[in-house]
Amino acid sequence: MNNIEKVIYTAKTHTVGGREGSAKSNDKKLDITLSTPRSDRKGTNPEQLFAAGWSACYLGAMGLVAKKLGILLPKDVFIDAEVDLGMIGEAYQLQTRFYISLPGIPKDIAEKLTELAHQTCPYSKAIKGNINVSTTLI
Structure with missing residues (x-):
């Protein structure tokens, strides 16, 4: 590290x-x-705070990526974030789902933006490989 x-x-x-x-x-x-x-x-609760903090950071990262690629993000872009607190055996674990709306952005470009945003967002980097993360375009 x-x-x-x-x-x-x-x-x-x-x-x-x-x-x-x-x-x-x-x-x-x-x-x-x-x-x-x-x-x-x-x-x-901490899970709500994590969902809000991570999705806000991720949206910021998506904006940075879009700017670098010369793409204008729509003003009504949003993320519905879900963070599950669960158990694996006796150990607590988190898992997350992001439902991302990028109206007017073609699917292939939207997929690229979401992938690059995960590579840019500090939250995404911090949890990479530690918890299950699902990203769905809606």
Whole structure:
């Protein structure tokens, strides 16, 4: 693994109480209550945060790739991300599905964009080979 040569940004959070706690960022832009999946407790869970963070990063990566290829992404592009928390034996594991809408983009170009976005997105790179990832154009 290579060390980062130039840090662009560092996210800093303070989390207490695990899945039944809270998390706050040092810049006060994030202040959330955490809860377990399917809980009646107010708040979000780490899987929802991961789905939102990864899909936002992936859309940004797709925009970078499209720009390099001279492709204009439609304004109404979106991703519906699903992150499953499950078990393999006694071990917890995640798996994900991205449903990507690229209206007006031919299928072959859309497939290329999604592939290159996974090669560009830091989240995609971080989990590569560690969890099952499905990408579907809708």
